[in-house]
Amino acid sequence: MKNVLGLRCIECKKEVPSEAGTYTCPSCGSKGGIMDVIYDYQEINRMTTREQVTNSKDNSIFRYLPFLPIHPESARPHLRVGWSPLYKPQGLGKSLGMSNLYIKDDGQNPTASLKDRASIIAVIRAVEEKAPTVAASSTGNAASSLAGSAAAMGIKSVIFVPSRAPQGKIAQLLIFGATVISVQGSYEDTFRLSAEAIDRFGWYNRNAAINPYLVEGKKTVALEIAEQLNWEVPDWVILSVGDGCTIAGVWKGFMDLYSAGWIDRLPKIAGVQSTGCCPLVDAFLEDRPWTPKEENTIADSIAVGVPRNPDKALNAVRESGGTMVAVSDEAILDAMRELGRTSGIFGEPAGVTGTAGLKVLLEKGIIGADEKVVSIVTGNGLKDVQNAIKAVGEPIKVEPSLKELLVKLEGKI
Ligand SMILES: *Cc1c(COP(=O)(O)O)cnc(C)c1O
Numbered sequence: 123m124k125n126v127l128g129l130r131c132i133e134c135k136k137e138v139p140s141e142a143g144t145y146t147c148p149s150c151g152s153k154g155g156i157m158d159v160i161y162d163y164q165e166i167n168r169m170t171t172r173e174q175v176t177n178s179k180d181n182s183i184f185r186y187l188p189f190l191p192i193h194p195e196s197a198r199p200h201l202r203v204g205w206s207p208l209y210k211p212q213g214l215g216k217s218l219g220m221s222n223l224y225i226k227d228d229g230q231n232p233t234a235s236l237k238d239r240a241s242i243i244a245v246i247r248a249v250e251e252k253a254p255t256v257a258a259s260s261t262g263n264a265a266s267s268l269a270g271s272a273a274a275m276g277i278k279s280v281i282f283v284p285s286r287a288p289q290g291k292i293a294q295l296l297i298f299g300a301t302v303i304s305v306q307g308s309y310e311d312t313f314r315l316s317a318e319a320i321d322r323f324g325w326y327n328r329n330a331a332i333n334p335y336l337v338e339g340k341k342t343v344a345l346e347i348a349e350q351l352n353w354e355v356p357d358w359v360i361l362s363v364g365d366g367c368t369i370a371g372v373w374k375g376f377m378d379l380y381s382a383g384w385i386d387r388l389p390k391i392a393g394v395q396s397t398g399c400c401p402l403v404d405a406f407l408e409d410r411p412w413t414p415k416e417e418n419t420i421a422d423s424i425a426v427g428v429p430r431n432p433d434k435a436l437n438a439v440r441e442s443g444g445t446m447v448a449v450s451d452e453a454i455l456d457a458m459r460e461l462g463r464t465s466g467i468f469g470e471p472a473g474v475t476g477t478a479g480l481k482v483l484l485e486k487g488i489i490g491a492d493e494k495v496v497s498i499v500t501g502n503g504l505k506d507v508q509n510a511i512k513a514v515g516e517p518i519k520v521e522p523s524l525k526e527l528l529v530k531l532e533g534k535i
């Protein structure tokens with residue numbers, strides 16, 4: 123990989139080579155020592171150009187291969203990950219009073235969430251490192267996407283999920299042939315047990331914060347947003363936050379494009395959590411270190427009381443001049459309804475939390491009605507039908523009789 127210079131610790135700034143088995147900073151050790159992948163931008167510009175990428179017929183994240191930490195000739199799963207649509211939904215724009223609103227629908231990935239962008243990199247690297255088994259703990263989507271990518275590459279996956287994970291996600295795991303461990307405890311308990319087991323068995327570790335290569339997969343959502351907007355950077359990108367890897371990836375993507383000279387400015391990044399679990403929003407707004415929180419929200423994918431990538435996430439928001447906000451579960455269900463009804467886009471609760479937050483930031487005047495805003499829908503609503511029904515209620519029940527239908531429909535259409 124001539125494009126990758128190595129890994130740099132986000133705390134002590136130490137640089138180490140990118141080698142199999144090195145994930146965290148050897149100097150910072152147990153304190154965390156989360157790393158960033160660093161690139162040779164001149165080399166990237168020798169390997170490709172903006173025009174070459176724009177003309178690429180590869181409708182997946184691999185159109186950006188020179189920006190990724192994998193060997194160009196490595197085996198890749200056949201799944202089409204990335205290149206999800208960037209819509210400008212008129213209905214939602216009107217409903218929110220915005221003239222320049224875009225939705226990046228990342229529910230349209232092979233396993234229906236943005237996590238596929240990270241998992242496919244994990245599996246490619248696991249095969250590069252000759253690991254027969256990949257493992258992860260997850261609130262659900264990282265798990266189902268890892269299992270999907272592993273199935274596509276013919277390697278085994280072992281997945282730890284908290285007992286509260288929605289059934290749709292569990293079904294995906296089992297369909298993809300994963301060994302599924304349902305931990306009777308919180309996400310924190312789940313993460314801890316998976317880390318112990320990964321240590322004990324020597325599996326390839328997909329846990330996103332620890333593994334710096336996964337954020338590199340997630341950053342492709344930013345590369346796509348920039349390209350889909352003709353390399354004209356939006357004013358804001360807004361999305362939900364759990365562990366913090368996704369928001370960190372979005373920022374890394376824009377920073378890489380900026381460093382390579384492909385864009386000439388950077389967006390502000392806004393991160394949204396549920397009021398039922400918002401350790402990072404509280405830390406940001408009160409300008410203090412984060413503290414653990416209970417996991418008390420319907421948005422299971424971001425119910426993360428002990429975030430695993432807090433520093434990268436907070437750095438992304440601060441460096442970009444962005445902000446953070448928390449929204450109630452009711453506001454999340456409202457956003458789910460509004461997106462569906464005005465635009466035909468169906469997101470899971472954590473998938474629409476960014477859009478719920480956008481509404482609040484508009485009302486507060488932090489985001490302007492005419493600013494160019496991209497709200498990322500991070501996961502598809504079919505993963506969690508139970509909460510969707512909560513948002514919209516039951517259908518109209520009738521006997522098979524036109525007479526009864528006419529009565530029931532009166533005043534309704
Ligand atoms: C994982 C996930 C997030 C949050 O990503 P983090 O890296 O944990 O911050 C948001 N939405 C969905 C649908 C997810 O699966």
Ligand SMILES: [Zn+2]
Binds near residue numbers: 147
């Ligand atoms: Zn360090």
